[in-house]
Amino acid sequence: MATTAAAPPYVSTHEPSNTGIWSWLTTVDHKRIGALYLVTALTFFMIGGFEAEIIRAQLMHPNGTLVSADTYNQLFTMHGTTMIFLAVMPLSAAFFNFLIPLQIGARDVAFPRLNAFSYWVYLFGGLFINASWLIGAAPNGGWFGYAPLTTMQFNPGLNIDFWVIGLQILGVSSLAAAFNFITTIINMRAPGMQLMRMPMFTWMAFITQFLLILAFPVITVALIFLQFDRFFGTQFYELAAGADPLLWQHLFWIFGHPEVYILILPAFGLVSEVLPTFSGKPLFGYPVMVYSGMLIAFLGFGVWAHHMFAVGLGPIADSVFGVTTLLIGIPTGVKIFNWIFTMWGGNVRFTVAAKFAIGLLALFTIGGISGVMHASPPADLQQTDSYFVVAHFHYVLFGGSMMGIFAGIYYYYPKITGRLLSEKLGNWHFWLTFVGMNLTFFPMHFSGLAGMPRRIYRYDAGQGFDMYNLISSYGAYLLGFATLIFIWNALRSRKHGAVAGHNPWNAPSLEWSIPSPPPDYNFATIPTVTSRYPLWDHKGDVHEFHEGEPIKTARELGIPMPFPTIKPFFVALFMTLMFTGLLFIHKHNMPLAYTFIFGGAAAMVTSLYSWLLSPLE
Amino acid sequence: MANPAAAVEHHGHTPTTTGLDHRKVAIWAFIGSECMLFASLISTYLIYKGRSVVGPFPHEVCSPPVCDTVMKPILNIPVTSASTFVLLMSSLAMVLALAAVENADQPKHTLGERILGSSKLWLFMTALLGTTFLGFQAFEFTSFVHEGLTIRTNLFGSSFFTLTGFHGAHVTAGVLWLLTLLAIDFKRGLKPKDALIVDIAALYWHFVDVVWIAIFTLVYLIH
Numbered sequence: 090m091a092t093t094a095a096a097p098p099y100v101s102t103h104e105p106s107n108t109g110i111w112s113w114l115t116t117v118d119h120k121r122i123g124a125l126y127l128v129t130a131l132t133f134f135m136i137g138g139f140e141a142e143i144i145r146a147q148l149m150h151p152n153g154t155l156v157s158a159d160t161y162n163q164l165f166t167m168h169g170t171t172m173i174f175l176a177v178m179p180l181s182a183a184f185f186n187f188l189i190p191l192q193i194g195a196r197d198v199a200f201p202r203l204n205a206f207s208y209w210v211y212l213f214g215g216l217f218i219n220a221s222w223l224i225g226a227a228p229n230g231g232w233f234g235y236a237p238l239t240t241m242q243f244n245p246g247l248n249i250d251f252w253v254i255g256l257q258i259l260g261v262s263s264l265a266a267a268f269n270f271i272t273t274i275i276n277m278r279a280p281g282m283q284l285m286r287m288p289m290f291t292w293m294a295f296i297t298q299f300l301l302i303l304a305f306p307v308i309t310v311a312l313i314f315l316q317f318d319r320f321f322g323t324q325f326y327e328l329a330a331g332a333d334p335l336l337w338q339h340l341f342w343i344f345g346h347p348e349v350y351i352l353i354l355p356a357f358g359l360v361s362e363v364l365p366t367f368s369g370k371p372l373f374g375y376p377v378m379v380y381s382g383m384l385i386a387f388l389g390f391g392v393w394a395h396h397m398f399a400v401g402l403g404p405i406a407d408s409v410f411g412v413t414t415l416l417i418g419i420p421t422g423v424k425i426f427n428w429i430f431t432m433w434g435g436n437v438r439f440t441v442a443a444k445f446a447i448g449l450l451a452l453f454t455i456g457g458i459s460g461v462m463h464a465s466p467p468a469d470l471q472q473t474d475s476y477f478v479v480a481h482f483h484y485v486l487f488g489g490s491m492m493g494i495f496a497g498i499y500y501y502y503p504k505i506t507g508r509l510l511s512e513k514l515g516n517w518h519f520w521l522t523f524v525g526m527n528l529t530f531f532p533m534h535f536s537g538l539a540g541m542p543r544r545i546y547r548y549d550a551g552q553g554f555d556m557y558n559l560i561s562s563y564g565a566y567l568l569g570f571a572t573l574i575f576i577w578n579a580l581r582s583r584k585h586g587a588v589a590g591h592n593p594w595n596a597p598s599l600e601w602s603i604p605s606p607p608p609d610y611n612f613a614t615i616p617t618v619t620s621r622y623p624l625w626d627h628k629g630d631v632h633e634f635h636e637g638e639p640i641k642t643a644r645e646l647g648i649p650m651p652f653p654t655i656k657p658f659f660v661a662l663f664m665t666l667m668f669t670g671l672l673f674i675h676k677h678n679m680p681l682a683y684t685f686i687f688g689g690a691a692a693m694v695t696s697l698y699s700w701l702l703s704p705l706e
Numbered sequence: 707m708a709n710p711a712a713a714v715e716h717h718g719h720t721p722t723t724t725g726l727d728h729r730k731v732a733i734w735a736f737i738g739s740e741c742m743l744f745a746s747l748i749s750t751y752l753i754y755k756g757r758s759v760v761g762p763f764p765h766e767v768c769s770p771p772v773c774d775t776v777m778k779p780i781l782n783i784p785v786t787s788a789s790t791f792v793l794l795m796s797s798l799a800m801v802l803a804l805a806a807v808e809n810a811d812q813p814k815h816t817l818g819e820r821i822l823g824s825s826k827l828w829l830f831m832t833a834l835l836g837t838t839f840l841g842f843q844a845f846e847f848t849s850f851v852h853e854g855l856t857i858r859t860n861l862f863g864s865s866f867f868t869l870t871g872f873h874g875a876h877v878t879a880g881v882l883w884l885l886t887l888l889a890i891d892f893k894r895g896l897k898p899k900d901a902l903i904v905d906i907a908a909l910y911w912h913f914v915d916v917v918w919i920a921i922f923t924l925v926y927l928i929h
């Protein structure tokens with residue numbers, strides 16, 4: 090049914106403003122949504138950091154009196170929950186959002202409005218769970234919420250209800266985003282962008298989305314069981330009814346272990362972007378890096394009971410999970426070697442981004458070594474539930490995930506904002522962080538092996554851990570100070586940073602071929618790709634922008650842009666209100682509960698229909 | 707060589723890498739996560755099988771002293787077989803609905819062709835059969851409650867009602883989806899170009915049916 094005359098170019102009748110708060114509330118642009126995630130996640134990172142500072146102040150000296158035991162429980166629970174679900178995961182999401190379409194040569198993600206929805210649900214979920222502080226009932230069962238400790242019998246307050254409902258809300262955000270990115274990466278790659286030509290960040294992000302869609306449903310079910318036990322009197326975690334005392338732990342860790350790979354793989358992806366650029370060489374062993382990422386994800390579903398070596402699973406289960414846990418160290422170690430070989434023989438430029446990436450190599454390796462020690466069940470019997478484990482996971486989460494994320498921030502800030510972060514302030518940030526991080530967490534290996542248990546709000550003097558706690562607390566204050574330097578750098582460089590240009594680092598991938606910051610349509614013409622490093626190889630049909638060229642608008646280029654819309658915001662808001670209603674069931678205020686639940690559901694469904702029945706562009 | 711994507715851009719939409727619509731790819735990812743959801747619910751049911759301290763039980767008689775009075779096995783296989791048949795027939799209706807939409811532009815000459823080719827009829831039948839299944843579930847749930855099995859009675863009650871309740875909620879969402887498609891059909895008609903959205907609804911519907919087959923087998927049939 091083709092006509093011979095060319096169709097008229099599409100002209101948008103909608104000219105939205107791109108300034109002001111309404112433009113942010115209605116945006117469906119992946120770059121803006123990425124910026125929203127970044128700012129919100131860094132804010133929650135500071136909140137979680139503040140919670141840690143109070144913890145370290147309490148533990149600085151023996152028999153601290155700063156906070157009560159109950160407050161302390163809330164602090165470490167919220168520190169963990171905030172850092173994992175409200176800081177690190179959304180920081181990764183910021184990069185997924187900003188980078189994936191740019192790296193694969195697309196104009197946006199597959200479902201721009203669903204993308205906005207994911208962000209608003211995250212924001213509302215984070216606000217919801219932190220609202221508990223206002224009534225002194227913050228979650229207090231640890232970030233892992235073991236039942237039966239978290240059942241109504243042992244935890245009758247609202248604390249756990251905030252936690253369960255908050256996590257369910259956040260799960261919706263992560264799942265929706267995962268469906269979006271999977272579809273985007275499978276279906277929106279530029280011509281010639283074969284899977285094995287994609288940048289490594291996009292590969293690691295792709296693998297992470299599969300981990301998300303397979304792991305989150307399991308914790309959803311665990312949380313449903315807990316919520317039903319608490320509100321409706323079901324028996325899932327009731328020992329008197331014959332329930333399995335390990336059911337929660339199995340379900341939680343089947344989610345929880347893949348979750349830690351969700352936390353680290355994006356950071357690995359960022360390192361794989363940063364190190365080749367600053368070595369002036371391609372990534373060493375690209376296919377192996379892809380396959381090891383896949384293997385880590387796959388094996389990651391087979392190691393969960395290494396979190397349960399002390400519960401009495403029996404020698405066969407212990408041995409099997411010990412072996413699988415040791416095995417997963419292999420693909421991870423391979424990556425470290427490949428990054429080293431990437432730098433080897435290269436002309437290495439030690440920018441702040443490169444320093445953070447190399448910092449990950451060093452610090453994550455230390456965390457990996459203690460991890461391998463945990464993999465042995467007999468050794469773990471001494472280490473588990475002691476500060477040795479706290480040392481391990483902070484090395485892999487801070488020394489791993491956060492270092493990688495900071496590398497990504499220094500690397501991509503110029504692309505996002507058009508200006509470079511200050512290298513001078515960045516060096517201060519890096520070195521104070523590196524020293525502070527080691528001061529805080531290295532002594533914990535020793536206090537752990539000396540017998541200091543986890544999750545205690547105070548300890549008597551003279552047990553062999555006084556000195557270590559003192560050093561850790563000083564380290565923590567140094568870390569806080571270093572982070573403030575970073576925040577200052579990030580805020581100041583918006584106006585005063587050096588203008589970056591389209592490719593300040595001489596990097597090879599597609600996102601560096603367009604202006605900084607990119608125009609809303611990303612690419613004036615979709616590139617055709619024939620190599621992994623288009624800007625180094627100068628192959629394919631990639632137009633590299635040069636400063637001085639005019640930047641046309643989408644309308645001038647005839648590119649249809651999605652309409653900004655407030656509907657995802659409202660669907661997210663009404664969904665949160667619906668979930669909030671569940672809290673009133675606990676308070677036996679059924680009229681209020683029904684109003685919020687059914688009113689919220691009705692409003693949500695109505696705005697959802699309105700969203701689904703309106704065109705995207 | 708000219709960029710093939712550029713030629714299409716003037717009409718507004720770049721072709722997808724796989725040739726599939728985005729929504730088709732997304733529904734499969736969604737179904738993947740739903741598999742893990744139901745796998746967790748079913749696994750819990752299986753772990754708790756035979757571990758309830760008090761009755762009623764699914765397949766066994768519960769005698770004193772475990773129960774106050776003698777309680778028969780509570781699952782009614784003949785009735786649930788009927789409801790399973792109804793749900794399976796709803797999947798057939800869904801197939802016919804999709805086929806009707808895909809062939810909406812074909813001329814229909816006989817009454818038989820007009821019946822088979824009526825998307826409104828088959829969408830309605832799918833929704834009706836789905837609702838009938840839900841009616842059976844409601845009947846089953848209320849009769850269980852009358853016989854002394856609630857969601858809080860024992861491990862069996864908790865895991866059974868949660869599992870089948872979540873399945874029923876998914877069927878309900880599916881029925882609402884089908885009724886929405888039916889409303890669109892009445893409003894502007896569903897043409898072959900709409901086959902994609904009906905196909906996606908069909909994928910979801912068939913998935914919900916397959917989950918029920920797993921539940922029926924593992925909960926009702928296997929002792």
